[in-house]
Amino acid sequence: MTAASRSPKDFFRPLALGAPAPLREIPARPSRAIHFFDPSNPKMAAKIPDMVGTVDVLLGNLEDAVKADNKEAARNGLVEIAQGTDFGPTQLWTRINALDSPWVLDDLTTLVPAIGDKLDVIMVPKVQGAEDIHYVDRLLAQLEAKAGLDKPILVHAILETARGVANVEEICGASPRMQGLSLGPADLAADRRMKTTRVGGGHPGYLVREDPPRVGGVANLEASRATYQQDLWHYTIARMVDACAMHGIYAYYGPFGDISDTTACEDQFRNAFLLGCVGTWSLHPKQIAIANKVFSPSVEDVAHARRVVAAMGDGTGAVMLDGKMEDDASLKQCLVMVELAEQLAAVDPELKKQYDAIGADSDEQEA
Numbered sequence: 082m083t084a085a086s087r088s089p090k091d092f093f094r095p096l097a098l099g100a101p102a103p104l105r106e107i108p109a110r111p112s113r114a115i116h117f118f119d120p121s122n123p124k125m126a127a128k129i130p131d132m133v134g135t136v137d138v139l140l141g142n143l144e145d146a147v148k149a150d151n152k153e154a155a156r157n158g159l160v161e162i163a164q165g166t167d168f169g170p171t172q173l174w175t176r177i178n179a180l181d182s183p184w185v186l187d188d189l190t191t192l193v194p195a196i197g198d199k200l201d202v203i204m205v206p207k208v209q210g211a212e213d214i215h216y217v218d219r220l221l222a223q224l225e226a227k228a229g230l231d232k233p234i235l236v237h238a239i240l241e242t243a244r245g246v247a248n249v250e251e252i253c254g255a256s257p258r259m260q261g262l263s264l265g266p267a268d269l270a271a272d273r274r275m276k277t278t279r280v281g282g283g284h285p286g287y288l289v290r291e292d293p294p295r296v297g298g299v300a301n302l303e304a305s306r307a308t309y310q311q312d313l314w315h316y317t318i319a320r321m322v323d324a325c326a327m328h329g330i331y332a333y334y335g336p337f338g339d340i341s342d343t344t345a346c347e348d349q350f351r352n353a354f355l356l357g358c359v360g361t362w363s364l365h366p367k368q369i370a371i372a373n374k375v376f377s378p379s380v381e382d383v384a385h386a387r388r389v390v391a392a393m394g395d396g397t398g399a400v401m402l403d404g405k406m407e408d409d410a411s412l413k414q415c416l417v418m419v420e421l422a423e424q425l426a427a428v429d430p431e432l433k434k435q436y437d438a439i440g441a442d443s444d445e446q447e448a
């Protein structure tokens with residue numbers, strides 16, 4: 082807790098008289114793909130009502146990628162779409178403009194009264210430290226109270242500055258509104274002076290090379306040697322995942338800008354999934370299917386996890402399964418997988434069918 086933080090006794094108190102009480106726990110709602118659209122783009126906007134139910138989160142983007150001349154149209158377009166659409170099981174998020182921009186105050190003072198009852202999460206870009214979250218937290222409480230909202234709007238921060246990364250733990254713990262963090266690889270690369278020109282993903286120059294072969298103890302430096310590309314984002318994602326887990330909130334990959342390279346996109350998303358992220362961004366409709374596939378545990382993993390849960394009985398001790406030791410700790414990993422599968426099956430009937438089918442198969446295997 083920093084000096085500027087609220088004391089534990091006040092942490093869950095509303096920050097304005099009449100504002101809804103903060104949540105004690107952030108709900109684990111499926112959010113495999115956060116699909117970005119520009120509400121000022123008529124072609125994209127027209128597609129949004131039909132995308133409800135096909136993606137876990139629809140996000141009306143007001144920040145970068147929306148032209149300065151279209152900022153107002155994007156804000157008003159989002160209000161129109163939100164008011165005219167029943168989002169059913171799909172969450173509605175927005176990304177507001179940066180806190181030092183000329184647009185953000187109007188973003189918040191327009192959106193909360195107009196569609197605050199429909200907005201699940203507000204994504205805040207370029208968050209530098211807890212002070213940015215405290216500012217948004219208080220302002221949202223005032224606006225929620227004025228609008229008579231009965232449910233608090235949650236806040237998601239983008240990790241896209243070196244200072245934000247340095248302050249990642251205090252950002253996650255700055256408010257009970259904090260829902261999660263996303264990696265912002267493009268702005269973060271610029272802020273760090275990384276020598277890349279991409280939006281997310283790897284780089285062929287960031288590699289390790291195998292040792293030279295030795296002949297009679299002498300290295301043959303002329304021989305060809307295999308190289309292995311490394312992940313530029315491993316460090317930041319790992320820090321982000323730990324900070325989020327420590328505070329009971331959720332970590333997300335972020336954008337993968339090479340829309341045409343669906344294979345590398347899938348690889349990058351999978352690395353994030355394996356490290357603990359619950360979802361990622363989709364910039365183009367074709368990235369939704371990739372995200373849904375990667376961030377849903379495979380039927381094989383769910384089948385195995387269920388077998389371990391069944392074999393572990395009361396959850397203590399050690400057993401052998403297929404030649405491998407399973408104990409309390411591997412059981413906990415399997416429970417993460419089984420619980421995620423249950424949450425996703427509740428919103429995705431096709432996935433439910435697949436998980437139910439292997440459920441029956443593994444029952445037969447057990448019998």
Ligand SMILES: CC(=O)SCCNC(=O)CCNC(=O)[C@H](O)C(C)(C)COP(=O)(O)OP(=O)(O)OC[C@H]1O[C@@H](n2cnc3c(N)ncnc32)[C@H](O)[C@@H]1OP(=O)(O)O
Nearest residue numbers: 117118119124125128142145146267280336340364365366
């Ligand atoms: C670093 C960051 O901040 S990342 C986050 C900010 N960036 C964004 O939000 C980008 C969002 N995506 C986009 O702007 C677009 O997808 C682009 C510019 C990348 C590509 O757009 P296009 O060149 O139109 O792509 P493409 O021609 O393949 O589109 C096919 C169709 O899908 C539509 N489409 C494209 N992207 C989206 C989207 N995100 N949501 C809904 N529909 C979309 C297009 O309008 C087009 O519709 P049509 O068939 O009726 O003509």
Ligand SMILES: CC(=O)C(=O)O
Nearest residue numbers: 241265266267268335
């Ligand atoms: C995600 C984002 O905003 C960035 O990469 O800069």
Ligand SMILES: [Mg+2]
Nearest residue numbers: 145241265268
């Ligand atoms: Mg950015």
